[in-house]
Amino acid sequence: MTIAAAFAIPGALDTPTGGYEYDRKLLEAAPAVGLALSHLPLSGGFPRPTRAEAEAAIAAMAAAPGPVLVDGLALGALPAEAIPEALGARLIALCHHPLGLETGLSAEASARMLAAEAAALARCAGVVTTSRTTAETLRTRLGVPAARIAVAPPGLTPAPRAPRRRDPAPMILGVGTISARKDWGTLVAALSRLADRDWTCAIAGDDARDPDAAQALRAAIETAGLAPRIRLTGALGRAALDALYLDADLFCLPSRYEGYGMVIVEAMMRGLPVVACNAGAVPEAAGGAARLVPPGDPEAMAKALAVVLDDAEEADRMAAASRAHALSLPGWEDAARIVAGQLAGLRAEPLRDMREHSA
Incomplete structure (x- = not known):
């Protein structure tokens, strides 16, 4: 059975970062595991969107039929109170790492961003993370119940061994x-x-x-x-x-x-x-x-x-x-399979059991 879902991604998909590489590879691998994942572009203003950009992102996701996978770069910056319950019930957040843990933020800004991201995640039906470490961070610092988190580590594309010539210098x-x-x-x-x-x-x-x-x-x-x-x-x-x-x-x-x-x-x-x-x-x-x-x-x-x-x-x-x-590491189809399972298991209601978090 094919699972159809939209994948909401802010900014240019060809941006040369690890997060965008993950998104691109997931889109490529999805069909092989029965996941019809369509790219839903969002504004490039994230993670600091204007009010209009945030409202447009929510409207675009609400208009998409079926489940929506949303990149955390966007989800973490959305005001939780503006996410309708009907949309939250079919949202899966893809969290590469909490936005509030970015280096260089003041303690106040970090706490504010972590609190906002926790509230946004509370409106979602589930979460996908790229590591067990991030899953534990979401559980302990943002209050996401472990049962609602799926870990889908990045796949690894085979590549040849470097010759390591050390010539003329390493x-x-x-x-x-x-x-x-x-x-x-x-x-x-x-x-x-x-x-x-x-x-x-x-x-x-x-x-x-x-x-x-x-x-x-x-x-x-x-x-x-x-x-x-x-x-x-x-x-x-x-x-x-x-x-x-x-x-x-x-x-x-x-x-x-x-x-x-x-x-x-x-x-x-x-x-x-x-x-x-x-x-x-x-x-x-x-x-x-x-x-x-x-x-x-x-x-x-x-x-x-x-x-x-x-x-x-x-x-x-x-x-x-x-x-x-x-x-020894898994491939991209393995990651896509885990994401597909999370999308297929959406609950009818958004998360309501988020405990009080401490930033």
């Missing part, structure tokens, strides 16, 4: 938007401690979404005297990014929080040793195959990178562990 690759949460400044500070070693670095990510973070990163690179060795590529398409993975010798993600960390497992599929921060769902995604350090600790990151740069045998061991872990 290339350290980082992938992710230039933003406060990704914390590329910690990587730069770590690399400044390793200036006596041979290495180059490429950071691939959109540098236009957070101009202040991009300016601060460029200034940090210049101040450290590393401009000849660290390259910012800007946002890359899939083919260019795949080529960069194959040119890399090791991978680093200094992020302060991740709802999953798709780029980590993408790097592992290429057989790259991975150094990352023990933040959010990163340990879950890495599956014990990465070297993890505390977030925001350049000294610890420098030591971890030094091990991979200096010890070829350990680097090879980590590379093999990366590849083995990646090959």
